[in-house]
Amino acid sequence: MLFTGVMFSQTVSGTVTGEEGPLPGVNVIVKGTSNGASTDFDGNYTLDNVGSEAVLEFSSLGYTTQEIAVGSQTTINVYLEADAEALDEVVVIGYGTTTVRDATGSVAAVTSDDFNTGAIASAEQLIQGKVAGVQTVQSSGAPGAGIAIRIRGTNSIRSNNDPLYVVDGVPLSGAAPPEGVDVGFGSSTSSNPLSFLNPNDIESISVLKDASATAIYGSRGANGVVMITTKSGKGRQGGQFEFNTGLSYSTPANEYNLLGPEAFLDAVEQFGGSRTEQDFGNATDWQDVVTRSSFSHDTSLSYNYNYSTGSIRGTFGYQDLQGVIENSSLQRVSGRINWFQRLFDDRMNLSVQSTLSNVNEEQPPLSGSAGFQGDLLGAAYSANPTWSSDPDEVVGGQINPANMLKYTQSLTNTERVLINFSADYAFVRTDTDKLVGKLTLGYDQSNSLRESATSRASQNLGRGTQGNGLGAIQDNEFTSKLMELTLTWDKDWDNSTLNLLGGYSYQDFANKGYNAQGWGYNTDSMDQMANDLGSTVRSIEALLRGTGSYQQFGYSEPGGTSFVNRLFPDPSSEPLAGFADTNVRSMWSDYYDNTDELQSFFARGNYTLRNKYLFTATVRADGSSRFGSDNQYGIFPSAAFAWKINEESFIGDNVSTLKARLSWGITGNQEGLGYGNFIRRERYAGPGIQDNGNVDTPGIGPVAFANPDLQWEETSAYGFGVDFGLAADRLTATFDVYYSETTNLLLRVEAAQPSPQPFFFQNLDALVINQGVEFTVNYDFLINNSDWDWDASFNISYNENEIRDFAGQIPAGTIRGQGLSQAYAQILAQDQPLFSYFLREFEGFDENGQPIGDNQTFVGESALPTTNYGFNTNVRYKNWDLNMFFTGQSGFSVYNNTANAFFTAGSIANARNVTPDVLTSGEAGNAEAAVSTRFLEDGTFFRFQNFTLGYNFNLSDNSGLDKVRLTLTGQNIFLITDYSGLDPEISTNPAGGDLLNNLPTAGIDYTSYPRPRVFTLGVNLVF
């Protein structure tokens, strides 16, 4: 070691405290070096090799940084002042971070302290209701159900309205497990694409709401951006374990009040049926048969290790969620390793974030497109309560729910790997000048296998299934690769700063796999069916190996036909020679493999003048392979200005924050537009199995009506906001107004016939307008009190949506059920909001019990809530803390498709069970239950969504434990609503192919999976 001058090294230690006692996680570094540490849970730190001339810097989020010269001291205890500017909270934005105080755009951040807790299956649930202007709709109570997030309204008609998710800087590709195919009782949507992330691993979630914040993501930013940051290993120096476990108990929060056996038989008689014929002598509560109370658990163990030049964090998690409907569950095993390394005097930072997860899901036989017999829940609501609950005792042509449970199965396994590597290097690093280059590589691969089967022993489940069995396999491999390069330059002048960012991004999305279907099995067992179909597919694949590529193959017992259809080098069709399988009498398998690419160039400039005037401008040019060569690129600019008025001398000291923000930007959308719609492509049509097991050899034809003029859907958005803080930000408030216009709407519209397909993609010359206001307020009731803390926050947002300049009227909102084929409840038309109800005005029943009113019209109601609000409060008394969260929505209507399909006099007249109100409604047993306002209900609700009661134990120094915390969490505690169904916060969606005119649905409640009420006992240990 070389010594220049007189120097000596020593070890320095001490304790860092704050207002509330010891402060853990404070960064302590020797200024100008990489030598540093973090305080442990008791606020203690130790640093070796500290020179006498060294200056120690103590910093922690939310506290004023302190610098202390070491001199000869070996013990340095520090008291950190809380930073009055609590708004200096760091928020992650696109390609960087900022603080709430310095943000020019509308950005909201929620950190892990404020997350919802309990049985959380997916990341979006963490922030449900927490952010103004973000509507989170959990459409189903199923474990792993998809959650729709709408940021500042619904911009697009058809395209995906979900925001872009960016996990640790990597934009996710939107890969989702496969949708449920129809194996006898209708299709269903796919489950949640974010279910691969362990919510315990998430450190913070930022929501970028306005175009100035999202335009840096250009074509993917139109629906807002949700930035998810996972936990890193930063913490005290050395290693630390954290162990979390929770045990949850779930019960269905609500159920229908159906007729019991005696009341049912009375009702059958009342409507002219025969009591004796319908009395099967049992007393079965069918809702009890298909639902259950269930225990779930969630455990994770993580280890942090923080050393002088880096940190590492590893997590292992296991979650087992059991749904409140039989045969529904989700098990997730996940592992995560986050590693940071500083090199070359901190000039270089390397980071790796990797997740590996394996999710098993079990889906019950529920469907958004079930026909007259219903799905499992529909069957349970209508089943005769005097039937036996023995699955093999089936009466007549109706579905016995127990039979359906026993003889259907749908299992999905999804493995996902997400690895993100980044390296940045400071080419220039002075006090006023910093130039950093960064390379990010991302790799995201997801393999999903969904196996569905309806056994031949099932009864009344679809045509041709009984006695034969019907099964399906969907095998999908989705791979996305990302490469991004950015260069940032920070320059400080005396009274201004400049931050410039330039970058390039490339991402591809490769999607391949196969769909297979089988019919005619020689086993009752669904596991065996899945094996038989899978092994048949693999045997034929083996047989065809080396014969060249193929798109599909299949065979059928009736007619004894078989085929192998090949596309390359030239299309050809030949019989499948030399294959005989008696385990699956008819089957087909159809393969796909395609890749889309996105390439982008982007730049952003932030200029701050006198720490008062903030300017931001961004531009992104996005090129997509989904468009023809003339329209591949779209340019998405944005600009924003913020004025920190509180920095002006004319503002008094009492106003700690006053900032005005103005923003404008254009963002794009290409989601929902599939692969290769701009070009004429041919492919063999998808095969199918007919009711008698026959499989016709598919022919080849155009996939779509090519539209070379397709281009980006564009949203122009304008926003104005004010951030306000009083008394050192004891009271803070944020107010925003916005207006956005979406044009060039990508919509699958009807082609002018004759055309190769009935629909084609077009940029529609119409407008979707969203405008609204958002307001958030936080207040600290008690500060400077060591025993008590109390704060509360409230957010509310109002959004109006309307379509303009649209000449057509497109029916949407499919209604399903008995006598409801071809029925719909909504129409897409100009001067109406999206999802506007178009219904008969129901005016009661006439003297014959027939409904009055047969004129379908717009009824002035929409399924989109205008108002969303949330109220959150935290109370702490000594070691106890309590968090409560309430949320509500209003200004929308829900169509009770469940009641329309099942709870009518026509049902009880056919000896199908109903709710008691049906018997006295005045409706005749032979009346038609047409789609009408009779089943349209106000969806307004107020929900006690969540509470957490926690206790932190006092620990002695020699316990070996740093933290012991117990929590009791309740979710969905109560619901106040006039809605007569189970829950108004729903939207039942069939799979894409079953949507009327390809339009999504909202606000339609058709036998939705009931939301559970959940209580969770949790333990958090740090040691």
Place this chain on the structure above:
Amino acid sequence: MFKNQLKRIGSLALLSAVLLVSCTDLEIKETDSIFSESGDGFNGVADPEGALQALNNNMRGHLEGQENLFALAEVSTDETFVPTRGTDWGDNGIWRVLHQHTWSPSHQYVLNAWNQWNQNIFNASEIIDPRSNSSAEVVAEAKFLRAFSMFWIMDLYGQVPFREPDEGPEIEPRVLTRVEAYDFILQDLDDAIAGLPAGGANNNDLNRFATKASARFLKARVLLNSGVYSGAGAPDNAALDEVIALVDAIAADGYALQEGYFEIFMDSPDSETIWWVSAGVGNRMWNGLHYNQTHPDNEGGGWNGFSTLAEFYDLFEGPPNSNYAGDGQEERRGFVVDPSNAAPDNYGFGYGMQIGQMYNGAGEPLTDRAANPLVFTRELPGLVGNNERTGIRTLKYSPRNGAFTGHQIIFRYADAHLMKAEAYLWKGQDGTALDMVNELRAIRDAEPLGSISTEIMLDERARELYHEFVRRTDMIRFGLFTRDWEFKEPGSVGDVNKNLFPIPSNALLSNSNLVQNPGY
């Protein structure tokens, strides 16, 4: 020094990574579909035979369902209607307006049929296009299928949009008038007759696809209706002579009337079937049958909807309220299975008109779901407010031959025979016409008729050809589609505008060359 090296290496790594990926051209690859060589334009179909297979498969689907074409061609007539039974078959009124003749341009089946059959026309045009290099036989079959598809658009809507294969979505297709479409169809059929293989009776493999016989059959049908299409009313003599010659040519291929009416609709070969498709006949059967009428392959039973009017049922010989075997009815009215002939292998299913008490295969009387005796009635309270038992059901295909057989007849010689007879009738040769009708009736074990008229001819076609997609076309040809029938909306009676369906409102929006039909 060492640091500088590393710095340089780092910079190089960054730079090379940039160069490595550099900029992509964003072109998608031909990995699971074949791209047209000219990009977005049309360069011929990739595989004409495969494309023809796809067209045949699509058309099978379009002929199979109870909706769309079947609904427009049959449910709009007195032969088939769908009463709403409590909540069942309300379906937003979509069936009722067809029977009442109060449909609108936004009717979903009016739209679907338009889309489906126009799409068939376009797919056929792509195969026919010289750039596809299709073989002569493929072209001939595609022309037949295009003619069949265009026939439906012309017949239902009175005008036919036409798009060339290389016209993209930015082009609004030109529109053929009914007369132009008529000429177009005849030209296609002449080309098809020249290029298709000869037909042959008693051959399921041959008659599954187009032959000279099926093309001749369609041409005869188009010619017989030529007066409707031209607006002249009755067909002219030249057309009628050609109808006769075409039917004779069909007969020359061996097609002939065959005894055993309901056996023709089984999937075994017969001398009458000229063209059949592998469309399942499940809809034709289960649509009318009750939930409790079941088959081992369909334990859920029927779907309890479709019925026929009593006035249609009364066209057949036999007692009005009973149709059990031996009741003295004519063969084509079929019979209801009762304990005397119920058997495990017929599952209780008879043929033809189903009225009165229904039984299962064990001869036990069936009940409805509320446990009332399952007695199908002649009378109905109306189009709504029905219980599960009202209305007579029709079984041209029967579940006793399989629950979901895939064999549906589209063209059949008895129809050709009656077309020829009708041609003689229009020509004024009533005696020949009457003889031919009685020739058929003799084979069907029906009493000979003493006289003939257009109305009697229409009734005979009804008795022979119910559920075979011809009732609407026939009624219009004889000017009786606008007549009053039970539950028809009084305001629609006599409204000749109803002889054409409206152009769907979505189609009007998408193509400004289309003009809405009068009255809509």
